[in-house]
Amino acid sequence: MGTFTPSNRQYEQHLREAFARQTIMTTIGARLAGVAPGNVEIELDFREDLTQHHGYLHAGVVTTILDSACGFAAFTLMPPESGVLTVEYKVNFVAPARGAKFLASGRVVRPGRTLTVCNGEVSAIDGEETRLVALMQATMFRLQGP
Amino acid sequence: MGTFTPSNRQYEQHLREAFARQTIMTTIGARLAGVAPGNVEIELDFREDLTQHHGYLHAGVVTTILDSACGFAAFTLMPPESGVLTVEYKVNFVAPARGAKFLASGRVVRPGRTLTVCNGEVSAIDGEETRLVALMQATMFRLQGP
Amino acid sequence: MGTFTPSNRQYEQHLREAFARQTIMTTIGARLAGVAPGNVEIELDFREDLTQHHGYLHAGVVTTILDSACGFAAFTLMPPESGVLTVEYKVNFVAPARGAKFLASGRVVRPGRTLTVCNGEVSAIDGEETRLVALMQATMFRLQGP
Amino acid sequence: MGTFTPSNRQYEQHLREAFARQTIMTTIGARLAGVAPGNVEIELDFREDLTQHHGYLHAGVVTTILDSACGFAAFTLMPPESGVLTVEYKVNFVAPARGAKFLASGRVVRPGRTLTVCNGEVSAIDGEETRLVALMQATMFRLQGP
Numbered sequence: 001m002g003t004f005t006p007s008n009r010q011y012e013q014h015l016r017e018a019f020a021r022q023t024i025m026t027t028i029g030a031r032l033a034g035v036a037p038g039n040v041e042i043e044l045d046f047r048e049d050l051t052q053h054h055g056y057l058h059a060g061v062v063t064t065i066l067d068s069a070c071g072f073a074a075f076t077l078m079p080p081e082s083g084v085l086t087v088e089y090k091v092n093f094v095a096p097a098r099g100a101k102f103l104a105s106g107r108v109v110r111p112g113r114t115l116t117v118c119n120g121e122v123s124a125i126d127g128e129e130t131r132l133v134a135l136m137q138a139t140m141f142r143l144q145g146p
Numbered sequence: 147m148g149t150f151t152p153s154n155r156q157y158e159q160h161l162r163e164a165f166a167r168q169t170i171m172t173t174i175g176a177r178l179a180g181v182a183p184g185n186v187e188i189e190l191d192f193r194e195d196l197t198q199h200h201g202y203l204h205a206g207v208v209t210t211i212l213d214s215a216c217g218f219a220a221f222t223l224m225p226p227e228s229g230v231l232t233v234e235y236k237v238n239f240v241a242p243a244r245g246a247k248f249l250a251s252g253r254v255v256r257p258g259r260t261l262t263v264c265n266g267e268v269s270a271i272d273g274e275e276t277r278l279v280a281l282m283q284a285t286m287f288r289l290q291g292p
Numbered sequence: 293m294g295t296f297t298p299s300n301r302q303y304e305q306h307l308r309e310a311f312a313r314q315t316i317m318t319t320i321g322a323r324l325a326g327v328a329p330g331n332v333e334i335e336l337d338f339r340e341d342l343t344q345h346h347g348y349l350h351a352g353v354v355t356t357i358l359d360s361a362c363g364f365a366a367f368t369l370m371p372p373e374s375g376v377l378t379v380e381y382k383v384n385f386v387a388p389a390r391g392a393k394f395l396a397s398g399r400v401v402r403p404g405r406t407l408t409v410c411n412g413e414v415s416a417i418d419g420e421e422t423r424l425v426a427l428m429q430a431t432m433f434r435l436q437g438p
Numbered sequence: 439m440g441t442f443t444p445s446n447r448q449y450e451q452h453l454r455e456a457f458a459r460q461t462i463m464t465t466i467g468a469r470l471a472g473v474a475p476g477n478v479e480i481e482l483d484f485r486e487d488l489t490q491h492h493g494y495l496h497a498g499v500v501t502t503i504l505d506s507a508c509g510f511a512a513f514t515l516m517p518p519e520s521g522v523l524t525v526e527y528k529v530n531f532v533a534p535a536r537g538a539k540f541l542a543s544g545r546v547v548r549p550g551r552t553l554t555v556c557n558g559e560v561s562a563i564d565g566e567e568t569r570l571v572a573l574m575q576a577t578m579f580r581l582q583g584p
Binding site for chain 3: 456460505
Binding site: 090092094095109110112117119132135137139 | 528530532533547548550555557570573575577
């Protein structure tokens with residue numbers, strides 16, 4: 001984190017434009033909370049209409065912000081004119097997703113010409129208290145061309 | 147599929163009640179399309195407000211219906227007074243999630259007293275054409291008690 | 293299974309040569325049990341020197357034959373002059389790996405120009421009895437060139 | 439790492455006994471390189487008889503030492519009279535496994551009464567040079583009783 005040098009000097013602008021096109025982010029109320037080379041954070045407030053049957057945030061919603069955080073983290077290190085697609089991911093849920101707010105952070109573990117491997121985590125935040133909720137290990141694919 | 151005998155005779159009613167409590171299902175417009183012992187299907191229409199940056203259904207939304215399909219498939223084989231939580235899952239995305247409609251199906255591979263392993267898949271449906279979009283392998287946890 | 297048409301007419305010979313170069317297969321006593329387009333089976337006898345602390349086959353050994361079965365299944369559908377590398381896999385262990393013999397089978401779910409997605413499973417075999425031991429979901433990478 | 443307090447005061451002795459019973463470790467020449475609460479390291483020298491078809495260490499062998507490192511890391515935090523089984527894991531291979539020596543390290547991310555989540559990694563070591571080869575995210579199960 002912080003040890004990567006992006007090859008796309010406008011990576012942050014391109015990332016913010018791509019984030020704005022992810023309509024699901026608006027639908028669930030997620031927003032970009034941090035952007036750095038190889039590292040992206042996304043924030044989400046708890047909402048009653050995003051839950052599973054026990055009233056916690058649904059695992060799929062937790063995964064949605066994790067996937068975007070990891071995918072965009074990979075994107076920060078890609079050359080200009082690249083697109084990013086998710087190849088696959090694995091998520092472990094280590095505590096119920098309850099809390100006032102959730103922070104997903106994705107970071108690049110190993111960037112590659114075609115495939116980039118990322119780790120991500122989501123924490124629940126209640127005032128001062130922060131609790132790990134989920135862990136992701138993901139593979140992202142670089143699409144070439146505009 | 148079809149070879150499992152549920153121990154909870156009211157499993158379908160309990161499942162439909164739990165599904166109705168998953169507010170995210172209403173938010174994204176997902177609905178139960180099939181319920182059988184060890185097998186659950188969930189349907190979702192494409193919507194412009196559920197997409198990623200290329201206009202396809204976001205991977206997290208694909209995962210949301212897959213997770214519920216697998217979790218509820220596990221639930222059909224649990225004793226009465228059980229709850230179900232997702233331990234972890236892994237999803238491979240094998241084609242862009244574009245199409246008019248999406249069908250997630252989850253099925254139990256191996257039920258267990260505490261842990262149940264499921265496989266799931268999502269297909270995109272356009273008229274007569276059906277295309278595999280994503281594959282899940284998941285572990286579900288049985289909570290005991292009401 | 294059986295619905296794939298290999299583009300490399302000598303795929304079986306190339307696969308058997310590559311298998312023979314996997315020295316770990318000889319070390320643990322694994323052998324090719326079946327080869328078809330998009331489908332490969334590997335057999336392993338139980339041995340006392342391949343176990344974990346309870347006397348079952350070690351998860352890593354189960355994974356070793358699963359990985360080769362899935363990797364070679366992907367290889368059967370690749371053009372001539374291709375090599376195959378494992379990008380990633382996920383394995384669920386659903387029963388203790390005890391038995392006289394183990395059969396790993398790998399099959400292609402979706403072949404691709406660069407990435408191929410496979411499913412695999414290992415069963416333990418004791419005379420007439422067959423029991424599912426492990427499930428794999430894997431991504432394989434095609435190396436171009438000789 | 440270092441922030442966990444083991445409830446089994448003899449955890450290191452029990453771990454070393456269990457490691458000694460893992461016959462596969464002797465077969466491949468793996469040895470314990472470090473034991474601390476929530477953290478275990480295993481070392482392996484490259485050997486010609488542990489390779490895949492390009493002459494690198496086979497992914498299954500990399501996984502074997504990763505699985506034991508993660509499983510034993512979980513074990514260090516379990517109460518006396520516990521056993522440990524692997525529920526599932528996912529491994530990403532980020533570079534070819536070539537090198538003189540390999541070091542697997544497993545660490546507990548979140549210990550639990552029944553399930554413990556671990557992360558692991560394997561590095562290849564050539565003299566002064568260290569290179570990341572593989573990443574694991576794993577779920578371990580605690581067996582109760584002697």
